[in-house]
Amino acid sequence: MKFIDEARIEVIAGQGGAGSASMRREKFIEFGGPDGGDGGKGGSVWATADRNINTLIDYRYAKTHTAKNGEPGRGADCYGRAGDDIELRMPVGTIISDYETGEPIADLTTHGERLCLAQGGVGGWGNIHFKSSTNRAPRQKTNGKDGERRKLKLELKVLADVGLLGMPNAGKSTLITAVSNARPKIADYPFTTLHPNLGVVRVGAERSFVIADIPGLIEGAAEGAGLGHRFLRHLQRTGVLLHLVDIAPFDENIDPVADAVAIVNELRKYDEALVEKPRWLVLNKVDMIPEEDRKQVVADFIKRFKWKGPVFEISALTGLGCDKLCYSLQDYLDSVRKDRDDADERAADPRYQEQAPPEDKTPD
Ligand SMILES: Nc1nc2c(ncn2[C@@H]2O[C@H](COP(=O)(O)OP(=O)(O)OP(=O)(O)O)[C@@H](O)[C@H]2O)c(=O)[nH]1
Ligand SMILES: [Mg+2]
Structure with a gap:
């Protein structure tokens, strides 16, 4: 296998799903009220140090790593499903820094060490959160937040005595x-x-x-x-x-x-x-x-x-x-x-x- 000790990647966390502005509508039920659920959280991107990997070759080919978006909320108080996180396995000894500023972010020195590289966006609120004594039928809802996005430099420096x-x-x-x-x-x-x-x-x-x-x-x-x-x-x-x-x-x-x-x-x-x-x-x-x-x-x-x-x-x-x-x-x-x-x-x-x-x- 080819040995690669430097790579540049982009990690994009998922966007939060939008909240829903739904009203309960059912036969024979009056004043159903709001029932729009929240959007799900976007997936985050994680790095994990793994002693079974000894090269950054995977990151030479796959440069962009995107986690799934959260699903939007729906009526009937349904909350959106959260986007799945993704896990990037890296060799022990990988140094992660910001590609643009060069600022160090992490040094993965022990097997199993885990770090969030990009946080998924939180889901938006459904209209169930906006009901109040004066507004029984709110139409407000909020959109999900964008997930974090970062360009990173990965550098492997093996750890040996x-x-x-x-x-x-x-x-x-x-x-x-x-x-x-x-x-x-x-x-x-x-x-x-x-x-x-x-x-x-x-x-x-x-x-x-x-x-x-x-x-x-x-x-x-x-x-x-x-x-x-x-x-x-x-x-x-x-x-x-x-x-x-x-x-x-x-x-x-x-x-x-x-x-x-x-x-x-x-x-x-x-x-x-x-x-x-x-x-x-x-x-x-x-x-x-x-x-x-x-x-x-x-x-x-x-x-x-x-x-x-x-x-x-x-x-x-x-x-x-x-x-x-x-x-x-x-x-x-x-x-x-x-x-x-x-x-x-x-x-x-x-x-x-x-x-x-x-x-x-x-x-x-
Ligand atoms: N006689 C003798 N030959 C040796 C000894 N150590 C290594 N060699 C021979 O020297 C040659 C080069 O050995 P390697 O271990 O591949 O050398 P290296 O320093 O790793 O070389 P590179 O990977 O090319 O940098 C081989 O033919 C070895 O058999 C030794 O102690 N005595
Ligand atoms: Mg040699």
């Missing part, structure tokens, strides 16, 4: 296949992966995190080279990036350090905040380097790349070093989550509220 970053063929899809339940296509040609894949990594019996594999990035991606750089948006909401480097390229003319520098430059061109995000260096394909040379090759790389952060040596193909990487990621994510929970707790606890500093009484 860990994001994979690297040149094509670095072994990103091989790694996610080795450690998670995701089964993306793997091949020895560049740009095998064309859209993000998510996988759940289980660490021990109870702990897990979500990892995202995205297409490979190359120098000049910001200018459109390769698949461009727009899918980097899927790394924006991750907690930590794994920069995967093929440490043993087949082609001797390829310099892994130059490639790694190019990736960081592209990251910066897309979004400075991505460069600031915690990033770990993962040197892949160490199985291709004779064991006795590994230490030296790795040390050279780190020195030339001037890298000071965490480094992991792995072989996504044989699984070497993958367990250690996953345990470290899980520990790191757990500690970040704990710090965040503690901070939230402190913020909610009045004892930790910031107190005004005591007045300084010392003379100048």
Whole structure:
């Protein structure tokens, strides 16, 4: 299935049905009085986050989503039927904003989260509401209100704890296949992966995190080279990036350090905040380097790349070093989550509220 992470749609809620101005007319009944019922409410348009959907493709083709109008009221105190609501199912991670103003409306982050995008118009009043002691036979009624109408932008940014970053063929899809339940296509040609894949990594019996594999990035991606750089948006909401480097390229003319520098430059061109995000260096394909040379090759790389952060040596193909990487990621994510929970707790606890500093009484 084609992966689409951006769409523009229009949602139109149903109009309320008109109220009725009917008079009761029955044989042998005098002074029947008003009996016109209210119009039904127009249908609303809702968005629901659904974890079983992972693309916005449906909204590329169907752009306008219109809910039914409410039915008009009728005589004999009949109220009009309300128009049915419609439900738009969207992937978890969809950000909804106003297309014209860009104003954010919602961020669907959990499965089942639901939000009204356009409210159906209320039905009009029938003449039964207008009878009074002085007007026993009112002919007034009101029309239903129009339903809301909105143009919206949908943007999907996948929600994952860990994001994979690297040149094509670095072994990103091989790694996610080795450690998670995701089964993306793997091949020895560049740009095998064309859209993000998510996988759940289980660490021990109870702990897990979500990892995202995205297409490979190359120098000049910001200018459109390769698949461009727009899918980097899927790394924006991750907690930590794994920069995967093929440490043993087949082609001797390829310099892994130059490639790694190019990736960081592209990251910066897309979004400075991505460069600031915690990033770990993962040197892949160490199985291709004779064991006795590994230490030296790795040390050279780190020195030339001037890298000071965490480094992991792995072989996504044989699984070497993958367990250690996953345990470290899980520990790191757990500690970040704990710090965040503690901070939230402190913020909610009045004892930790910031107190005004005591007045300084010392003379100048
Ligand atoms: N020897 C060896 N080969 C590997 C290793 N990891 C990946 N490969 C091979 O490298 C090639 C590319 O792997 P992929 O996982 O498709 O690479 P990718 O980074 O997902 O590539 P794109 O999707 O094109 O960006 C495949 O032929 C893999 O079998 C490894 O640790 N050792
Ligand atoms: Mg791939």
